[in-house]
Amino acid sequence: MQVPPASPNWHAKPVAETLATLGVDPERGLSDAEADARRREHGLNQLDQVETRSWVKILVGQFRSIVVALLGAAMILAFATRRWPEGLAVLAVLVINAGIGFFTEYRAVRSIAALRKLSEHQTRVRRDGHEREIGATELVPGDIVTLGVGDLVPADLRLISGEHLRINEAALTGESVPVDKLPDEIAEHALVPERTNILHKGTSVVDGHALGVVVETGGRTEFGHIAALAGHAESGLAPMQRSLDQLGHRLAWVTLAIVGLTLWQDLGVERRDPTLALETALALGIAAIPEGLPIVATIALARGMYVLAQRNALVNRLTAVETLGATRVIFTDKTGTLTENRMRLRKVVTPAGEYTIALDGGPGETWARLDTGTLRALEVAVFCNGASLDELADEDNPRGDPTELALLAAGRRLGLERSTVLEQMPELRVERFEPRVEKMATFHALDGKVYVTVKGAPAAVLAVCTQIVGATGEGGAPLTEQQRSAWQAQAAALGSEGLRVLALADKQVDSVRARPYEQLRFVGLVGLLDPPRAGVKAAIDRCQAAGIRVAMVTGDLPETAMAIAAAVGIIGDVGDPEAVVMHGRDLKPPARLDAAGRDRVHAANIYARVSPEQKLHLVRIYQGRHEIVAMTGDGINDAPALKQADIGIAMGKRGTEAAKQVADMVLRDDAFETIVVAVEQGRVIFANIRKAVMFMLCTNVAEIIAVSVASLAGWMLPLLPLQLLYLNVLTDVFPALALGVGPGSGDEMRDPPRDPTEPVLTRRHWFEIVGFAAVMGACVLVSGQLAQRVLGLDDPSAVTISFLTLVLCQLWFPLSLRDPKSGILRNEITRNPWMWGALGVCAVLVVAALYLPGLSDLLDTRPPSVRGWALIVGMSLVPMVVGQIVRIRQKLRAAPSDAWGRRPWGPA
Secondary structure (H helix, E strand, C coil), rough: CCCCCCCCHHHHHHHHHHHHHHHHCCCEECCHHHHHHHHHHCCCCCCCCCCCCHHHHHHCCCCCCCHHHHHHHHHHHHHCCCCCHHHHHHHHHHHHHHHHHHHHHHHHHHHHHHHCCCCCCEEEECCCCCCEEEHHHHHCCCCCCCCCCCEEEECCEEEEEEEEEEEEEEEHCCCCCCCCCCCCCCCCCCCHHHCEEECCCCCCEEEEEEEEEEEEEECHHHHHHHHHHHHHHCCCCCCHHHHHHHHHHHHHHHHHHHHHHHHHHHHHCCCCCCHHHHHHCCCCCCHHCCCHHHHHHHHHHHHHHHHHHCCCEEEECCCHHHHHHCCCCCCCCCCCCCCCCCCCEEEECCCCEEEEECCCCCCCCCHHHHHHHHEEEEHHHHCCCCCCEEEEEEEEECCCCCHHHHHHHHHHHHHCCCCHHHCCEEEEEEEEECCCEEEEEEEECCEEEEEEEECCCCCHHHHHHHCCCCCCCCCCCCHHHHHHHCCCCHHHHHHHCEEEEEEEEEEECCCCCCCCCCCCCEEEEEEEEEECCCHHHHHHHHHHCCCCEEECCCCCHHHHHHHHHHHHCCCCCCCCCCCEEEEEEHHCCCCCCHHHHHHHHCCCCEECCHHHHHHHHHHHHHHHCCEEEEECCCCCHHHHHHHCCEEEECCCCCCHHHHHHHCCCEEECHHHHHHHHHHHHHHHHHHHHHHHHHHHHHHHHHHHHHHHHHHHHHHCCCCCCHHHHHHHHHCCCCCCCHHHHHCCCCCCHCCCCCCCCCCCCHHHHHHHHHHHHHHHHHHHHHHHHHHHHHHCCCHHHHHHHHHHHHHHHHHHHHHHHHHCCCCCCCCCCCCCCHHHHHHHHHHHHHHHHCCCHHHHHCCCCCCCCCHHHHHHHHHHHHHHHHHHHHHHHHHCCCCCCCCCCCCCCCCC
């Protein structure tokens, strides 16, 4: 299905033409009958909600694994041949694994759903000449809507008239500063952020009042266009899921081959008893399948979800946790993620000089320490202000424009409270900010005179100034054209630092009715900044040290983006030659880019003035190079890219519903540092699962070798099917679980991301698995044969010796999975408290298998003698000794690191 276009060019039409096209009188509005007819034609003013994963889908998802399918086949075979204990044991494995995964994911989905605030809001419309409130979903094209401060824009509106109107469009465009709106038509080719006569659904009124006509509703709004893009974005499989699926398919073929060859050998060549042949085939099938693998992987991922939840990151899919660990690129928005999302006064420039205000307040920074020129400028900024700071319960309760709030907050911090100065110089008149003139003014009583303060855009204010204040903040001198140009250049220089710049001016007049914007005295400039969040720079440094590229994607201007990027360490400084900024208009769809165009996209580390569709292009371009991409966002405009990214990260505090619905992870604290914690946890999980898989496959391959060799040689089976299940489901699983939930080495963020196509087990790992398994399998066979031929034991007793030899091999083997650089006694395995607990549980299980009535009969075991135990312990220690020798040799041979800085052995 094709993505529907966004709103047509309503912004390019005059108001009168728009009203005529929609057939509505702005004074009367639509009639109820006409509104009903249009609603039947256009539908309700709402978007289709992204479907929340139901409990049924979550449950079904737990069985979509090739390993689970193999276990299901083994269960069916066991039940078909009336081997009820084996069938029930496999069924128990499937139920336990599904239960763990289901309840973990279901709880996460419910936690994220709790963050979503879906509420039907009311809006004021004119119907039949009367103004009344209706539900926003009832709006239709042609409705006349009135809006005031704090109102949410309910649909796409063409502005008819507006008074001092300013709109917060951050959720839609990423623009951090409110946008001035005017009803004048603008150029047809204007981009969404430049359509200053359109009020878009999902934005909000910061200041002023508006009268508008609904031009688009529901899916035809700009919001709806973005939602459609999100609906067509595609989420791929997580790297871990792909790796485990690959491993599962290989195991499936291996299992089928082993079972087929065994049946052919026993029935077609040796002509053995079919019952014995089936028992051998079932034993080999059970041995080939790591029954505990789904449980271990599920619990390792579930624990990762728990750890991240404790660190303010809610993950809604188990595999998303590990995807973070493979992330190679993080695209982050600016406002609120890298910055505080709160404007702060940073610089004051007057004829007396430049004064920089410390963002942390600075020791001893008080009003008394300011020079008189800076003092005068701050007085004007506090007087000429339409915002308010009410102090309630020791917390600011701000109302008004963020820029004006920042000026009031700076004045309060430096000892200049607006309420106090207004008592001394009462406000007589206010000329509110007017976008056409780009200025505002206030009039105050002053010793029988009227004091006028003016604030606005530098060029607009300087154009009406005829004087300039003295260096002391008093007096004045004529403002020359050369000085005017110099101050405009100064304003441009501050803007290039990413500051929002305002000019300040004042004058004294005789009457409150005097014109405010004539014969002004220029006082100075103020520069404001949305400062970086504390800790962001250190977090980005950790990402870069770990080989993860961090790039900024924002709707802000390039100058603002570069300033923040330099402050947080994405680039060296504003003049860094390696800093490459790409404008959103240059981000074409991947299909329209040649190799050189893709290289230009990859060379950039800042993407400014980017639209929602261009964000989607950006993610797809990087994914086309097989990069694992993480995208952060909070707005409606981020939803398509969040869904397309390998890991979408939404902000929990300020994030919109659209962003949270499609994200894989929601940050409850909106902090970039939490992303770094999640990346580290993802790497820990992959490394742990790799160790656990190695452990389980080593023991499983050892079982296959022992059973296969015994079958081919015509010896007794060293392990019975139920004994194999007992090993694989219980004594195998607990050490593997301990490996899977280990805390990590602490060095995870010192290595680059692994190749996303890298399997869980590389060729080197398979060589080690086969080598260690051959040693273990040989020890199992030798112990059984010695028990039978030297100790003279009967078959059940000899099988018990083989069984216990393999059990103890499993208990010692984790010590062989240590990093070669670590010590034999002190390493990441011996420091893992879960491992010691697992070994204790396994010891209890061994005793139960021998001495617990009922269980020992089911497993057909016999308690060994002292000589038997000596044989078991001696043979079981051989693989561990061999493993330690291999690790010592690796340590002696290994280079410090390879070209990627990775260790010569161990999880990548």
